Amino acid sequence: MKINTLSQLSKLREDGAAVCQLRESGIGGGSTAEILVGMATCGVAAGGKQTFAALERALRNRGLSHVRLVKVGCIGSCYCEPTIQVNIPGQEPVFYGNVDEDAAIAIVDSHLLKGNVLESNRLQIGYEKAGLNSKGQKKQQRIALRNCGSVDPENIMDYIAFRGYEALGKVLAEGNPEAVVNSIKASGLRGRGGGGFSTGSKWQATAQQPTGEKYIICNADEGDPGAFMDRSILEGDPHSVLEALAIGGYATGANKGIIYIRAEYPLAIERLKIAIVQAEELGLLGKNILGSGFDFTVELRLGAGAFVCGEETALIHSVEGGRGEPTKKPPFPSISGYLKKPTTVNNVETLANIPPIILNGAGWFSGIGTEKSKGTKVFALVGKINNVGLVEVPMGTTLREIVYEIGGGIRNDRDFRAVQTGGPSGGVITKADLDTPIDYESLKEIGSMMGSGGMIVMDDSDCMVNIAKFYLGFTRDESCGKCTPCRIGTKRMHEILERITNGEGVPEDLVKLERLGNTIKISALCGLGQTAPNPVLSTLKYFQDEYKAHVIDHKCSTGSCKGLLRYRISEEACTGCRACVKVCPVNCIHLANKPAYRIDSAVCTRCGACLAACKFDAVIVE
Amino acid sequence: METVKITINDIELRVPKGRTILEAAKMIDIQIPTLCYLNMEGFHIANQTSSCRVCLVEVVGRAALVPSCSEKVTEGMVIRTDSAKAVAARRMSVELLLSNHPKECLTCQKNLECELQSLAQRLGITDIGFEGEMMNYEIDHSSLSLVKNPNKCIMCRRCETMCNEVQTCGILSAISRGFDAYVGPAFHLDMVDTSCTFCGQCVAVCPTGALTEVNNVRDVVDALNDPSKHVVAQVAPAIRVAIGEMFDMDPGTITTGQLATSLRRLGFDGVFDTDFAADLTILEEASELVHRIKHGGRLPILTSCCPAWVRFFEHQFPDLLDVPSTCKSPQMMMGTIVKTYYAEKLNIDPKDLVVVSIMPCLAKKAEAARMEMDVDSMHNVDLVLSTREFGAMLKEAGTNFAHLPSSDFDSILGESTGAAVIFGTTGGVIEAAVRTAYEWLTGEVLKNVNFEQLRGLEGIRSATVKIGDMDLNIGIAHELGNARKLLEEIRQGKSHYHAIEIMACPGGCIGGGGQPYHHGDMEIIRKRQEAIYREDAGKTKRKSHENQEVLKLYEEYLGEPYGEMAHKLLHTKYTAKDRI
Amino acid sequence: METTKSTAMDFSKETLKALDDYIESLDDKQGLLIHILHKAQELFGYLPQDLQLYIARKLDIPAAKVFGVVSFYSFFAQEKRGKHNVSICMGTACFVQGAERVYDALRSALGVEAGGTSEDGLFTLNAVRCIGACGLAPVALIDDKVFGHLSEEKIKDIIKEYREGMQDEDQYAESAV
Ligand SMILES: Cc1cc2nc3c(=O)[nH]c(=O)nc-3n(C[C@H](O)[C@H](O)[C@H](O)COP(=O)(O)O)c2cc1C
Ligand code: SF4
Ligand code: SF4
Ligand code: SF4
Ligand code: SF4
Ligand code: SF4
Ligand code: SF4
Ligand code: SF4
Ligand code: SF4
Ligand code: FES
């Protein structure tokens, strides 16, 4: 079947209206109950497949085979995966978390059979769903993630039911590419891939190039370790990206879209492939889309494990089949990109915002957020936080709201230490800045950056020097090696941090770190090197005392830096049982003051074996 | 021409649009150091990786510094090349490079010719604040031509540009990533196991000692010190216009006479000119051309005196081995004649003969050992020195080269014509061949021997030369990338040429991989070319078949050009090789 | 000295055919080098030199280029890998939840560093970045299976289970012969 006109598309949407209503509010949602099961990578990893199978069995055994089981993407509540949503016509949808096999059976028994919500697993989602949950002021607002968890990503009809491809239809019907660019510009949408450049302006730059071969590329490399917003969108709502690419292609004059996706995301790749086939079958991709005369195809290109390939020029070289080495800008890809042709590169989340902007208008979007940062931002909230998960909040939300209200505060009631935003390119935000409204400019001001949306929460057991070393180790490993400051500079910075965390640091090392860091920032060729020193510079700034403790007193207050630990046996507590002596791999425990033993610190490798072996708590670590 | 107004270090100026900051600064004599940058516009050779970060300058209003070597000027740009920020960053780049570099200048082949070294000197770097781990790759001594020391590689990528873009050999690539990255061949293979042509163009542009020639000076000195050996030298055409540069003489100074004298003083027993063999080559090659034309043989004929080019077609066009001429190169013809004719004449056992070649070329080192060249299972050339090595040998001996008196090369293999000298530049071999073929084919005397249409430095040139009633279509290519284009035409059956000359190096042998370093200055190569034509113009004999000693050689020993004996001694064969 | 290494492929004809067919099916062969390498690794398990050379010749591009690409991307393995791929996530979320300790435990349990294969040929250890299951941090993948909320003890037990499971399988295989 091919859709040739806008009205055919509307007809399909109307056919799906019931499904949509059932999932959004329960009201007017047809007659069939359904259970949505979160089956993104995260859900599957947590046991989603088993949950699905358990539900299937339970439904069958209880004669409830008419209840539809639907695989959906994830709702971002990582801390209580697997999650499901039970939709019964005429009733408000109910979410459940931590749905293992037992819970799945219990939910079928209680909720579907008896109509009693299983309160023990009930999950209150933190965002607005149209017509639902709107009683309380919710902190979250879902635009990019709007369909994640609501639509079956492998079924284009679901997407169409949720107004999918309507924006593309609208744009093609209006037939004014320039107006599309202007509207995106007016919306104030800025790139969510890290740079924060105006998406409309970028589109304009490509659009203004003479007509001819042009490309639009979706950057789905998502290399920031600990960030998974883009994966979630691609796994939960792949069509939104395809639709946006087509809109962008139309606006900029490109007839070919490319999605560059990391190979580490097999499920997302699979779902994108399915989505492309389905869209082509319906004629929503391909030749003469919706009878408009506009041709547009989308192709997938795989990464192969290189963080730097997220950088747009490196990405383009990788798409061309080469080493992912960045090249100097200018020229920018919008002038000379893939195959040296004008190319727009947009991030997944950026693109996911496009259809709603087209449908609801630039004014609607620019009404959300702060003066210079419009709309919402998705964050992957992880680390020492209770509600680990994906959150989408309007720009301007404060960190405190995210950490304490949405995130449910610090795990195990420990003390908040810092949040790292911007991943390996970003910096730490400390307690003092918890009330900073999150937007591009404010984060930059306090030495961090928006980045792609990783938000790592750390508590008082995390050593900031060690964290800085972790990030530097990452950038050193991921440096493409092309330019001097990054290739050798990050290596040297990491070596210094290694020395410091091994207890061999000297105060002068801090000066060197700062000098190296500040210089690499302004000398490196691409964004990777230019931001690589940030985690060190920002921790040096905010946790100077901690660094000093490492290089002057040779102490790590959190005990994270093994090289700085000292193992000692308390003479009072030691019974002379020799358990530790037997396990010490370097034989450095000797009889001292009978019966007590003593550790020869110069030889001790700090392996911790004696600590584990001593039944009398006589081994002390300092 | 459209210009833009910019300010550099408070000086306002207008510069043509499209220029880089580096070029603009040069216009007002502001020096900015560079390292990775290489730009030889006339040859279309450009390495603009912007990777070393040694040329960073500040552009007011921008947070990050910009690489002046590749950043183009824009209207109103305000640039500071001397700000503390820029100076410190440039220094840091050099310090970081040095922190990962074996600092063994004293014994480095590149000592005093090394751009990294001179940069360190210029920036006054006396200590490096960031010691740490250094790269530790194996040094590749596998080939007879070049040594590869990855530990001295600074990732400037110039060699890659030369090998992949200019020569299209594709031997080199950046390998690995991050700190481990360096430039090398596939699978860390030894160079000798690759399809490297040993053209040495990577060596010619490498700013450091990461790529250098195999140094054979000690072997030559040992041979000279061995009383049982009769050591003869031959000097290639392109040496005489280049070696002076190593002795502070202007590029393009002709030093033919000094060369003969210097060799004699060093103790060589015979001092010969490869130009003699170049004339010999022409007689063979022109005969082969005439033969192919007259007998409907395969056309076009391709010259075969450049061994890098020979290796190139063996690896890259193994299906076209019947196209090139079968003539040995002049150096090998000379070696053969020395070990046969000369040995006989002087009654010396060829085993006691050591033939040393002074060549502009690194491929000649490998060529000397080609089995296909051997006569009676003996190598005909024993040792090959590059111009640079020979210059170093002279320096070591304390020779005051610039002020040496002139002398002639030794007779029976010392005479040469102007046709031979022009072998040293692109277009020369074919011009020399035409001078002879013309007279042979028409039976007329050629009055104007200057075929201007064959000269120049364009990568591919073509000309039609009227010889009697025949239009001889001639093609000329230098740089192997250009050669590839002509070869592809032949492969596709689209070539309309009768004869093609190919030289691997930019400009031909005057730009050879063993010549004094040009450090990216194309003017030097231009001057060498001018000198070559000057030397030719100054000769009384300018056609190879007028070389009396060559004619005598045929008379006394070889018989007919392209005859049986000539075939045995002066021709060779080619072997198809895999591409890797 | 003049002969370069031949392409002595010791791979089965069918697998090679599958690769050929795949390459034939592509329009932009050289641009899709990375896809071809993915496919080759999927078919052969890793990318030995001969295979890289084979691909280079097939695509008519220099072997150095293929090697430059293979050695750039961490996804490509040039050495034969163990029966199981153990990938420990060293992404930030996992790191702050103690992935380093789990990693240390894995290294000592397998006796190899990242990229290495255990002596018994059963496991190849890799450190990877975020596999998108941060909610379960720290996590590791064994082949396609995700193991979450790991501790030093837990990972050692899992490895032990795999080892024992393998032993059983091997015994079974032997008795079947
Ligand atoms: C080292 C580095 C890594 C990057 N990684 C990503 C990435 O994984 N995903 C992404 O969308 N953008 C990434 N970017 C940003 C891209 O270069 C580019 O700005 C972005 O894809 C443009 O899309 P946007 O304007 O929609 O943000 C990275 C940049 C750098 C310097
Ligand atoms: S900054 Fe790093 S990643 Fe970027 S080009 Fe330089 S070496 Fe490569
Ligand atoms: S920590 Fe390890 S090395 Fe040190 S004393 Fe205890 S057992 Fe021995
Ligand atoms: S195990 Fe504990 S009590 Fe026993 S000897 Fe060691 S330190 Fe003393
Ligand atoms: S390459 Fe240059 S800097 Fe390095 S050792 Fe040789 S001369 Fe010195
Ligand atoms: S400059 Fe220094 S290293 Fe060189 S010779 Fe003189 S003292 Fe020795
Ligand atoms: S000698 Fe010539 S062919 Fe060989 S690597 Fe160097 S540039 Fe390439
Ligand atoms: S080998 Fe020489 S020319 Fe090649 S990248 Fe290294 S330093 Fe540059
Ligand atoms: S052009 Fe001359 S110097 Fe260059 S490789 Fe050929 S023969 Fe040697
Ligand atoms: S539950 Fe899917 S991203 Fe966390």
Ligand code: FES
């Ligand atoms: S000379 Fe400009 S970056 Fe190297």
Ligand code: FES
């Ligand atoms: S950081 Fe380990 S799964 Fe994301």
